[in-house]
Amino acid sequence: MSGGTSEVDLAEGVSHQVAMVMDLNKCVGCQTCTVACKTLWTEGGGREYMYWNNVETKPGEGYPRNWGESGGGWKSAEHGERSPGEIPAQGDYGRAWEFDHEAIMYDGSDEPLRPQGDPTWGPNWDEDRGAGEHPNSYYFYLPRICNHCTHPSCVEACPRKAIYKREEDGIVLIDQERCRGYRYCVEGCPYKKVYYNARTKTSEKCVFCYPRIEGSGPDGETFAPACAEECPPQLRLVGFLDDERGPIYKLVEEYEVALPLHPEYRTEPNVYYIPPFAPPQHSDAGETVDVDRIPREYLEELFGERVHRALDTIQRERERVNLGESSELMDLLTDTNPARKYRLEVFDDA
Amino acid sequence: MREERSAALAAAVLSCLVVVTAAVAPALTSARPANQIPVEEVSGDANPQRPTAEVWTAVPSVDVPLTSAPSGLPNANDTSVETLDVQAARDQRRLYVRVSWKDGTADRNVTGPREFADAVAVQLPVNTSARPPIAMGSTRTPVNVWYWSADGGTEELLAGGPGSTTAFGNATVRTTTTYDDGRWTVVLSRERRVPGPNRTSIGGEDVDVAFAAWNGSNMERSGRKSVSEWYHFPLGPGPQGPPYETILWTVAGLAIVGVALVTITAVRRT
Numbered sequence: 001m002s003g004g005t006s007e008v009d010l011a012e013g014v015s016h017q018v019a020m021v022m023d024l025n026k027c028v029g030c031q032t033c034t035v036a037c038k039t040l041w042t043e044g045g046g047r048e049y050m051y052w053n054n055v056e057t058k059p060g061e062g063y064p065r066n067w068g069e070s071g072g073g074w075k076s077a078e079h080g081e082r083s084p085g086e087i088p089a090q091g092d093y094g095r096a097w098e099f100d101h102e103a104i105m106y107d108g109s110d111e112p113l114r115p116q117g118d119p120t121w122g123p124n125w126d127e128d129r130g131a132g133e134h135p136n137s138y139y140f141y142l143p144r145i146c147n148h149c150t151h152p153s154c155v156e157a158c159p160r161k162a163i164y165k166r167e168e169d170g171i172v173l174i175d176q177e178r179c180r181g182y183r184y185c186v187e188g189c190p191y192k193k194v195y196y197n198a199r200t201k202t203s204e205k206c207v208f209c210y211p212r213i214e215g216s217g218p219d220g221e222t223f224a225p226a227c228a229e230e231c232p233p234q235l236r237l238v239g240f241l242d243d244e245r246g247p248i249y250k251l252v253e254e255y256e257v258a259l260p261l262h263p264e265y266r267t268e269p270n271v272y273y274i275p276p277f278a279p280p281q282h283s284d285a286g287e288t289v290d291v292d293r294i295p296r297e298y299l300e301e302l303f304g305e306r307v308h309r310a311l312d313t314i315q316r317e318r319e320r321v322n323l324g325e326s327s328e329l330m331d332l333l334t335d336t337n338p339a340r341k342y343r344l345e346v347f348d349d350a
Numbered sequence: 351m352r353e354e355r356s357a358a359l360a361a362a363v364l365s366c367l368v369v370v371t372a373a374v375a376p377a378l379t380s381a382r383p384a385n386q387i388p389v390e391e392v393s394g395d396a397n398p399q400r401p402t403a404e405v406w407t408a409v410p411s412v413d414v415p416l417t418s419a420p421s422g423l424p425n426a427n428d429t430s431v432e433t434l435d436v437q438a439a440r441d442q443r444r445l446y447v448r449v450s451w452k453d454g455t456a457d458r459n460v461t462g463p464r465e466f467a468d469a470v471a472v473q474l475p476v477n478t479s480a481r482p483p484i485a486m487g488s489t490r491t492p493v494n495v496w497y498w499s500a501d502g503g504t505e506e507l508l509a510g511g512p513g514s515t516t517a518f519g520n521a522t523v524r525t526t527t528t529y530d531d532g533r534w535t536v537v538l539s540r541e542r543r544v545p546g547p548n549r550t551s552i553g554g555e556d557v558d559v560a561f562a563a564w565n566g567s568n569m570e571r572s573g574r575k576s577v578s579e580w581y582h583f584p585l586g587p588g589p590q591g592p593p594y595e596t597i598l599w600t601v602a603g604l605a606i607v608g609v610a611l612v613t614i615t616a617v618r619r620t
Contacts, residue, residue: 084424087569090462159423159572160513180515182572184423186463196463 008242011150016347017170019241021258023274026235029141036230046199048096052206053227055143060126064088072190073265079151085187094122138293140276146193146206147269157188171208190265224342239343246343247332263304385581387412394441401528401535409437414578421573431563431576445552450535457566458500466566467501473560474550486512494550496523496538556586
């Protein structure tokens with residue numbers, strides 16, 4: 001297969017960069033990806049509060065609360081100086097909720113089944129709250145995993161080099177033998193996708209399901225990450241950014257409609273989003289008015305100024321399809337063939 | 351003639367004073383050579399492993415000043431432990447180091463992402479005849495570190511430069527701790543000779559030693575820590591430790607006497 005990488009910005013020393021595109025127009029907030037990841041990777045001790053994959057409602061404060069204001073990332077595009085950032089407090093992640101199943105299910109208690117104690121925050125605490133006034137309120141869902149950035153500030157933050165970006169596919173991993181739980185990576189990641197396990201005294205994070213993409217399961221088959229495979233509306237595409245025949249390359253590099261979250265952190269994420277559309281606003285009388293329901297300024301806060309062009313491009317291509325013309329972009333975004341959505345074996349012979 | 355005689359007398363008196371000063375001054379100016387931590391011989395029966403053991407009242411204490419370690423880590427200059435009180439003792443088999451410092455909060459439990467444990471470390475060169483770089487040694491001159499952390503861990507570490515700390519599989523360091531009235535007191539001890547490579551042998555010669563402390567509630571960890579300069583345990587054959595001061599005083603004294611004699615001779619000839 002083609003290994004041409006002339007136009008793609010890969011990290012130094014990385015042969016191919018694994019990447020994911022998530023189409024936010026398809027996310028229904030069902031949290032199946034969250035549960036798939038949780039049961040596969042973070043059921044163990046010390047990980048109760050930990051979600052390597054989470055889905056949060058936007059606008060909203062997210063998980064951990066206000067992660068967007070917690071600092072981290074780089075001060076400039078030269079990647080010379082980091083913004084140090086902060087470690088979120090436990091309360092901003094929320095604590096694992098305890099339920100008294102014993103009393104209610106078996107001992108005949110009349111109490112409703114609800115969390116013990118008095119929770120004050122949790123993943124997707126502000127679910128579906130959104131913003132705007134009736135009849136023009138709006139919200140959408142934002143699934144988040146580690147972005148396996150091209151310039152990961154978490155890697156630079158670790159004084160022991162226990163966290164590293166691996167050569168073969170750019171996946172960012174923590175060497176559990178070297179990690180001593182200093183948590184400079186937790187501070188340094190602006191997306192707050194590294195978590196501290198107080199039980200093991202090491203930090204842990206999304207591994208992009210690398211054993212699945214390596215085919216190291218029982219049958220030796222290659223699988224996309226669990227969050228992608230388990231997603232009911234199949235909103236994720238998985239492959240390599242530098243696979244020029246794959247949909248990710250086309251969406252990110254050619255059509256430029258798949259955008260990184262908060263590009264101003266300058267870590268250059270390798271998880272990309274198709275920005276969300278919503279029907280236009282309505283008047284009180286129920287008539288459609290030519291005003292964006294989700295304010296463009298808000299989307300610009302999340303995805304940078306390139307969001308305007310991306311939305312315009314998608315809009316234009318949709319109109320073409322409505323007129324009966326063909327559109328490669330729309331074909332890519334509506335493809336349901338898993339073999340084309342998950343292209344993970346293209347560089348196996350590299 | 352009288353002038354010559356009084357000049358000669360003055361020069362002689364001055365010479366005598368210089369010689370006496372050279373002999374006595376070292377004893378008057380400091381009780382021990384700089385950066386030395388005396389090691390008292392004790393009996394193992396006195397239980398020096400216990401921080402509150404009676405035996406420690408008879409062991410001299412050294413105030414070791416600390417400063418923030420130079421490091422590129424965020425907030426590296428924001429450290430809070432300023433001084434360690436250090437005592438050292440040995441019995442036939444073990445070296446005991448008793449370290450005590452002020453810390454208003456005992457940070458023992460690390461249950462949340464923002465919590466860090468208090469800690470202290472003693473650093474020794476693996477090869478006692480070379481003095482490694484103070485910041486965790488170097489690949490050529492590694493250091494042994496005895497590390498105690500308030501969340502229950504004692505580790506024996508090997509390091510060959512910053513960020514290279516690696517724990518030995520079998521820690522042979524023993525620690526015992528008290529926290530009382532806003533002070534941590536930790537006794538760290540190890541057998542003076544432990545078989546195997548990369549472990550400091552403590553015995554026939556002076557051993558360099560440096561210290562570090564971390565205040566967990568100030569989010570200190572890793573290179574964000576308070577550190578000392580190099581000190582040494584005077585375990586070598588010389589009873590006084592390094593004789594630099596005596597040598598310098600003697601050289602200075604002889605030089606002054608020489609100058610005085612030349613002056614006297616010159617005065618007599620005029």
